[in-house]
Amino acid sequence: xxxxxxxPTHLIKTRGQQVTLRCSSQSGHNTVSWYQxxxxxxxxxxxQYYREEENGRGNFPPRFxxxxxxxxxxxxxxNALELDDSALYLCASSDGGDSPLHFGNGTRLTVT
Amino acid sequence: xxxxxxxPAALSVPEGENLVLNCSFTDSAIYNLQWFxxxxxxxxxxxxxxxxxxxxxxxGRLNASLDKSSGRSTLYIAxxxxxxxxxxxxxxxxxxxFKTIFGAGTRLFVKA
Numbered sequence: 027x028x029x030x031x032x033x034p035t036h037l038i039k040t041r042g043q044q045v046t047l048r049c050s051s052q053s054g055h056n057t058v059s060w061y062q063x064x065x066x067x068x069x070x071x072x073x074q075y076y077r078e079e080e081n082g083r084g085n086f087p088p089r090f091x092x093x094x095x096x097x098x099x100x101x102x103x104x105n106a107l108e109l110d111d112s113a114l115y116l117c118a119s120s121d122g123g124d125s126p127l128h129f130g131n132g133t134r135l136t137v138t
Numbered sequence: 139x140x141x142x143x144x145x146p147a148a149l150s151v152p153e154g155e156n157l158v159l160n161c162s163f164t165d166s167a168i169y170n171l172q173w174f175x176x177x178x179x180x181x182x183x184x185x186x187x188x189x190x191x192x193x194x195x196x197x198g199r200l201n202a203s204l205d206k207s208s209g210r211s212t213l214y215i216a217x218x219x220x221x222x223x224x225x226x227x228x229x230x231x232x233x234x235x236f237k238t239i240f241g242a243g244t245r246l247f248v249k250a
Contacts (some may be wrong), residue, residue, distance in 0.1 A: 030181075048237075059238065068227055068240030069182070082237050116181055124170055124189055127229075127238065138209035 030119050038136045039107050047102040047133045049117030058100040059127065060092060061116040069116055072107035075100060076122065112137045133137075142230050144241035150219055152249050159213040159244045161228035165204045171223040173202050173213050174244070176225045185226075186213070188241040218248045 031050045039045050051058050057076045061069035073086035075094035089105040098119070104111060114134050118127040140166045151157055161171070170189050174182040185203040186195045189210070194203040201214040211228055225243040232239065 032181075061240075066242070068229075068242045071237050071239065074237070080243065085236065114179075118182075124187075125185040126172055126187045127182075129174075131181040134179070 030117055030128050032115075032117050032130035032133050034133060035131070036134045036136075038117050038138065041107055041109060041137055043107050044103065044105045045107060045135065047104075047115050047117075047135070048128075049100045049102070049130060050116075051098045051100065052128050055119035055121050055128070056098055057120045057122045058094055058098065059120075060100070060102045061118065062111075062112040063085075063116055063132070065113075072102070107137045111135065115118045119121035139230055140168075140230060140239045142228060142239050142241040144226075144244050146226060146244060147242070148150045148245040148247075150247045150249065152170075153160050153218060153220060154209060156214070156216050157218055157246075159215070159226050159228075159246070161211040161213070161241055163209045163211075163230045163239075164213075165230075165232070166209055167232070168179075168206065171202075171211050172229045172231070172238075173189050173211075174227045174229065178225075182227065218246075220248045222246060223248050 058074040059074040063069040074082040078094045091103045094100045114132045116132045118129045143162045145160045145198045172187045173185045188204040199216040204211045227243040
């Protein structure tokens with residue numbers, strides 16, 4: 027059973043650019059969530075996808091968008107990058123309901 | 139608005155000590171509560187998940203309890219080891235499971 031994998035592991039972008047982060051869910055999981063974790067803080071919920079539809083969103087602006095594909099892999103897109111977007115971006119998958127979240131190792135994004 | 143608070147923010151103990159980490163949440167209408175471990179620069183590893191109808195869960199040296207009426211959960215670690223050194227995060231799933239709110243974590247250091 028493969029776990030959650032994220033790519034790339036590290037990324038450096040310039041303010042104003044756009045970035046796409048990728049996540050492969052754990053086998054059999056149909057729900058994926060994205061989180062932003064600033065240094066020294068807990069993860070903040072960005073949004074969740076279930077069977078290719080967004081079904082929950084946190085307090086993030088529309089320049090944060092996502093996709094979930096038929097194989098349940100997912101992308102997080104961030105447009106017009108700002109310095110404060112520098113963080114660890116975590117993807118988590120589950121098979122919904124009351125099952126635990128399984129996290130990937132994250133993508134460390136640095137915006138300069 | 140659901141808020142999750144963890145106390146203490148950091149803890150240093152000698153090897154072999156039993157310890158308790160605390161988590162409090164403001165809204166008792168939670169779906170479940172999950173405890174995670176995070177090693178530096180890494181993703182989160184699920185430790186224990188307690189359903190809203192349950193009072194506690196145990197796994198090895200770990201025991202987590204949930205008291206919805208008082209808005210509190212505790213993680214008990216028995217006979218701590220240096221390998222337990224990490225940040226421990228609790229997360230409350232809001233009713234419906236569409237949004238997970240994390241605390242800022244407790245950084246634990248176990249001295250050999």
